[in-house]
Amino acid sequence: MISVKNLCKDYLLNKQLQKELNTTEKRIRAVDNVSFECAAGKVFSLLGPNGAGKTTTLRMLATILKPTSGSVTVNGYDVIRNGNEVRSSIGFLTGGTKLYDRLTPNEAIQYFADLYKIEKSIYQKRKAHLFNLLDMNDFAKKRIGRLSTGMKQKVSIVRTMIHDPQVVIFDEPTSGLDVITAESIIKMIRDCKEQGKTVIFSSHIMSEVDMLCDDLAIINKGKLLYQSSMDAFRKQMQAPTLTDEFIRIVRA
Numbered sequence: 504m505i506s507v508k509n510l511c512k513d514y515l516l517n518k519q520l521q522k523e524l525n526t527t528e529k530r531i532r533a534v535d536n537v538s539f540e541c542a543a544g545k546v547f548s549l550l551g552p553n554g555a556g557k558t559t560t561l562r563m564l565a566t567i568l569k570p571t572s573g574s575v576t577v578n579g580y581d582v583i584r585n586g587n588e589v590r591s592s593i594g595f596l597t598g599g600t601k602l603y604d605r606l607t608p609n610e611a612i613q614y615f616a617d618l619y620k621i622e623k624s625i626y627q628k629r630k631a632h633l634f635n636l637l638d639m640n641d642f643a644k645k646r647i648g649r650l651s652t653g654m655k656q657k658v659s660i661v662r663t664m665i666h667d668p669q670v671v672i673f674d675e676p677t678s679g680l681d682v683i684t685a686e687s688i689i690k691m692i693r694d695c696k697e698q699g700k701t702v703i704f705s706s707h708i709m710s711e712v713d714m715l716c717d718d719l720a721i722i723n724k725g726k727l728l729y730q731s732s733m734d735a736f737r738k739q740m741q742a743p744t745l746t747d748e749f750i751r752i753v754r755a
Contacts, residue, residue, distance in 0.1 A: 504701055505541040505564060505670060510534055510573035512559050512725075533559045535725040536573070541718070543669070544699045546692060548706065548716035548733075552753060556725040557705050558597070561674050564703070565595040577670055578701075591619070594668035596659055596676050604648030608639060608658045611647060612665055619666040626665070633661045636694070637687050653684030660691055670701040677708065689715065709745040723753045 512534040521527060534556045541547040551557045562568040564575055566586045574581065580588040602611060616626045634640050637657045642650060647658060656676070663671065673692060677685035692715055695702050706712055712719065713733075720730040729736075729752050742748040 504543050504578060505547075505703070506574075506576045507540070507560075507564070508538050508574045510537045510560065510563065510575060511571045512556075512563060512568065513571040533725050534563070537722065537725075537727050538573075539720050539727065539730055541670075541701050541703055543701045544696060545717040546696055546702045546704050546715045548704050548712045548719040549722060550705070550712065550719060550749060551722040555723045557722055558674055560722070561595070561597075561672050561703065561705065565593055565672060566590055567595075591666070592669050594663040594666070594671045595674070596663040596672065597674040602647045602655055602658055602662075604646065606647055607645060608634075608643045608647065608650075608661070611658055612661050615662050616665050621666060629665055629667060630661070633664055636690065637661065653680050656680055656684055657687060660688065664691070668700070670703075671695050672703045672705075674705045675707065676704075677706065677711065685711075709749060713745055721749065721752050728752055728755075 511532060513530045513532050515530050516524065516526070516528065521529075524531070537556070537560060539547070549557050549560065559568060563570050563582065564577065566582050566589050569583065576582070577589045578592050580592070582589050606614070612630055613626075616630075621629070634643060637660060639654075639657050639661070642654055647655060650658070660676075673688070676688045680688070689711065692702060692704060696715075704712070704715055716733050718730075718732050719736060721728045731739075736748070737745075740748045742751045
């Protein structure tokens with residue numbers, strides 16, 4: 504479970520950034536008093552346009568960024584006081600994940616398994632399951648630098664899941680990917696839900712949100728505009744499609 508309460512993130516602005524943003528303010532608030540909860544065994548979707556504060560929020564949940572104020576607990580662990588415990592129980596996948604080109608998928612996943620101190624027998628079982636699920640065995644021994652974007656994303660998925668995290672964050676995981684690879688990620692998200700994991704899923708593709716999510720929140724300009732279940736969202740819709748309703752709420 505994830506609990507987010509009154510979460511804020513400020514960034515200091517140097518003179519160059521002040522000029523680019525046409526402001527005299529010395530700091531900008533990227534996330535402003537955001538609160539929500541994500542339950543185990545459900546998929547929670549955090550939605551918003553580019554620059555809304557989604558990725559900043561997710562990075563604070565994953566301990567990559569430190570909150571300015573507010574609190575976040577992951578499986579009962581505070582992201583500031585118990586950072587190591589949070590990182591051990593969380594998997595974070597983003598479309599911008601970088602991998603070392605000279606390694607093979609086998610070598611890269613072994614490296615992360617060693618970081619998490621996974622026992623050899625458990626590692627081999629998890630790796631075999633994930634490689635089969637994502638159809639990776641044919642390129643497991645090829646250099647990552649020679650793989651396609653979709654293949655690299657599959658390696659990133661396994662890197663995210665190899666330690667069997669109880670909380671998984673997918674930040675725009677299918678952006679720019681082919682249909683087959685995107686479907687592999689959708690399959691992975693469903694698999695996580697069936698295993699009772701806590702899943703946060705951020706996407707611009709409303710058809711994916713419609714298929715996967717149980718609860719959702721909409722954020723724009725750092726503020727939470729809407730939060731409820733997917734069923735409640737459908738019932739309150741004033742626009743004809745999910746995409747149109749999302750745009751209506753953001754522009755209201």
